[in-house]
Amino acid sequence: MSSGEHKVSKIVDARGSHCPGPLMELIKAIKNAQVGEVISVYSTDSGSKTDIPLWVNKAGHELIGVYERDGYTEFIVKKAR
Amino acid sequence: MKKIVIVGGGTGGTVVANVLARKRISDTAIIVVNDSSNHVYQPAFIYRALGEIIDESKIMREERKLLDKKVELLIDRALKIDVQNRQVWLESGKQLEYDYLIISTGSRIVPEEVPGYRAAHHFYTLEGARILHETLERFNGGVVAVGIGGIPYKCPPAPAEFCCLLDYYFTKRKIRDKVEIHYLSPLPRTFPHEAVAESIREMMEEKEIHWHPMFNIESIDSERRVVNSLEGESLKYDLLVMVPPHRGAEVVERSELGVDGGWIPVDKHTLQYRDYSEVYAIGDATNLPISKAGSVAHFEAKVVAERIYSDTIGHKPEAVYDGRVTCFCDAGFKKAIYMSFNYENPPKKPRFSYLWYLGKQMVNRFYWSLILRGIV
Numbered sequence: 325m326s327s328g329e330h331k332v333s334k335i336v337d338a339r340g341s342h343c344p345g346p347l348m349e350l351i352k353a354i355k356n357a358q359v360g361e362v363i364s365v366y367s368t369d370s371g372s373k374t375d376i377p378l379w380v381n382k383a384g385h386e387l388i389g390v391y392e393r394d395g396y397t398e399f400i401v402k403k404a405r
Numbered sequence: 406m407k408k409i410v411i412v413g414g415g416t417g418g419t420v421v422a423n424v425l426a427r428k429r430i431s432d433t434a435i436i437v438v439n440d441s442s443n444h445v446y447q448p449a450f451i452y453r454a455l456g457e458i459i460d461e462s463k464i465m466r467e468e469r470k471l472l473d474k475k476v477e478l479l480i481d482r483a484l485k486i487d488v489q490n491r492q493v494w495l496e497s498g499k500q501l502e503y504d505y506l507i508i509s510t511g512s513r514i515v516p517e518e519v520p521g522y523r524a525a526h527h528f529y530t531l532e533g534a535r536i537l538h539e540t541l542e543r544f545n546g547g548v549v550a551v552g553i554g555g556i557p558y559k560c561p562p563a564p565a566e567f568c569c570l571l572d573y574y575f576t577k578r579k580i581r582d583k584v585e586i587h588y589l590s591p592l593p594r595t596f597p598h599e600a601v602a603e604s605i606r607e608m609m610e611e612k613e614i615h616w617h618p619m620f621n622i623e624s625i626d627s628e629r630r631v632v633n634s635l636e637g638e639s640l641k642y643d644l645l646v647m648v649p650p651h652r653g654a655e656v657v658e659r660s661e662l663g664v665d666g667g668w669i670p671v672d673k674h675t676l677q678y679r680d681y682s683e684v685y686a687i688g689d690a691t692n693l694p695i696s697k698a699g700s701v702a703h704f705e706a707k708v709v710a711e712r713i714y715s716d717t718i719g720h721k722p723e724a725v726y727d728g729r730v731t732c733f734c735d736a737g738f739k740k741a742i743y744m745s746f747n748y749e750n751p752p753k754k755p756r757f758s759y760l761w762y763l764g765k766q767m768v769n770r771f772y773w774s775l776i777l778r779g780i781v
Contacts, residue, residue: 340673340728340748341694345597348556349694351621355555355635356665371599378593382619383636 330388330400332364333357339368339396347375350401354385357403362388365399372397407433409713410493410503412483412656414439414468416777417688417702418509424710424779426473430717433504437472438495440482444468445531446772448560448699451567454528454537455574461531471777483510486660488681505683505713508662508669509706510654512559512689512697518650519554521625525632525647528567529559540644546580547643550632552589552622555650557668559689559697562734562744564588564648565595565605572612573737586612587640589620589632600754601734601744608736608757622647651697653690668692673748674725676709685709693728695748700731703776710779733765741765 336353338346346367353363365376373390376399380387388400409425411418414437422437449464458464469478482496486508493501514529516522526537551568568588575581588595588609594602595609595616609616621635625645632647633639652658653667662669662678669686671678673693678684687709688702695701705726712722728748735741741762742755755761768776775781 338694345592346694347592348597351591351635352556352665355621375593379619379636 330362330402332400333361334363336363336365338372339366341367341369345369345375346372347379350376350399351379354383354401354403359403359405362400362402365401366393366396367399368396372399376401407504407717408502409433409435409505409507410501411435411437411507411509412486412493413437413509413511413654413688413690414441414444414472414478415509415511415688415702416699417511417690417706418507419444419468419471419777420703420706420779421507421509421687421710422476423471423473423777424707425713426475427779428710428714429475430714433717434477435475436477436479436501437468438479438481438483438493438501439468440480442468442480444471444777446769449769450528450531450534451563451570453531453534454541454567455570456538456542464531466773471773473778483656484659486656486662488660488662488678488684491683503683505716506685507709507713508657508678508684508686508690509688509702510657510690512651513654514649515652516554516647516649519622519624519647521627522554522647522649524625524627524630525554525645525649527647527649528563529649537646541574544584544644546583548585548587548641549644549646550587550589550640550642551646552620552632553591553648554622555648556591556621557666557697558648558651560732561597561696561698562601562605562732564646565590565609566734566736567646568614569608569612569734569736572614576737586614587642588614588616589622589634589640590616590618591621593618598744598746598752601742601752604742604755604757605734612736651689657690662686664692673728675712675722676705676726685712695728696730696732698730698732700729704729707779733761733768735762735765 386402485494595605596602658667687705711724746752
């Protein structure tokens with residue numbers, strides 16, 4: 325799987341999730357990932373557009389991109405530490 | 406004779422067994438496998454930790470007495486589930502074959518996944534709640550930190566609720582001015598849903614509870630009494646309460662039915678496991694991105710019972726789960742909020758009121774008689 329130049333190693337499909345929410349699914353995935361791995365999160369929750377960049381920045385990871393797809397938003401995140 | 410086997414006798418397993426029994430499906434046996442003869446009401450653990458419940462007999466009943474007489478109960482431990490051959494292997498050596506299988510094995514806590522975990526207390530088992538209560542009774546002042554050691558965990562409002570109830574507890578003990586309460590939220594808010602988070606934040610500010618956004622516990626330094634976050638922050642504490650990380654049941658992991666922590670992948674509407682239309686999973690056991698809560702197990706159990714019943718009478722199963730979740734959050738001083746939402750509709754901003762406090766008391770009371778029997 326790839327998104328642009330980045331090879332996505334895991335897709336977290338959190339579409340339809342309000343609670344515990346796509347961010348929590350991303351945190352779980354990041355915790356289990358190796359440094360350098362790229363994770364893609366699908367979300368239909370509008371709050372993710374604020375939450376995910378905020379958390380990625382605070383936690384010191386890299387937000388590679390945010391893409392509007394057909395009915396959902398895709399976030400590409402690289403585990404940086 | 407056909408066999409419906411239910412592995413796990415918690416909320417979901419008990420409700421699905423009782424609803425199916427009432428359908429009186431001809432020539433069909435309903436068997437529940439549970440590793441304990443007792444059924445414990447887990448939402449009461451928080452009250453045991455705070456000493457509002459001391460008599461533990463009030464929060465447990467014999468599982469046999471909660472099940473319809475037509476349901477067979479096996480007190481045994483499921484060791485392996487073989488979905489290809491439709492068999493469940495038990496610790497006693499018995500081997501059960503089934504026509505329908507419902508996996509309601511819940512979740513288990515794994516505090517050992519957090520380095521330094523022995524320094525932290527929790528209220529996610531009866532024993533943990535009992536020890537936390539003894540510790541709280543000896544605590545006369547300092548910093549209490551309440552945080553989360555792993556995602557997902559059971560009952561999303563529980564840690565915020567515990568902070569509010571600690572405020573009530575220390576106020577009653579007349580030492581509130583000597584205690585700092587810190588809530589370490591894994592999110593940028595106090596709660597996953599924005600509308601609910603606003604209500605909880607207002608309540609925390611009113612109660613002078615300090616909350617730290619985006620603090621996911623990564624490790625604990627027990628010697629220095631410092632808790633460290635995944636995001637790179639630290640907090641010094643005198644008493645640490647950590648919601649332990651959770652995983653799916655051992656039998657699920659051993660049977661290789663789970664993904665990412667032992668959670669069973671099911672269809673979000675039909676609750677069926679992959680291509681096995683005769684295998685369902687409900688409650689905490691699933692990997693659905695919704696709350697791990699008793700209400701979810703309860704609503705899912707009713708859907709699964711309806712689907713299996715339709716199938717046994719030759720109808721196409723049409724009942725589906727819409728992601729419905731309901732829960733309460735008790736803020737102490739006889740005030741609570743109530744939330745209700747599903748896959749499509751997030752909760753609205755709730756208001757703390759005495760009415761919802763009474764609502765929570767009603768649920769606690771009618772759990773045994775109405776909820777477990779599948780009457781509501």
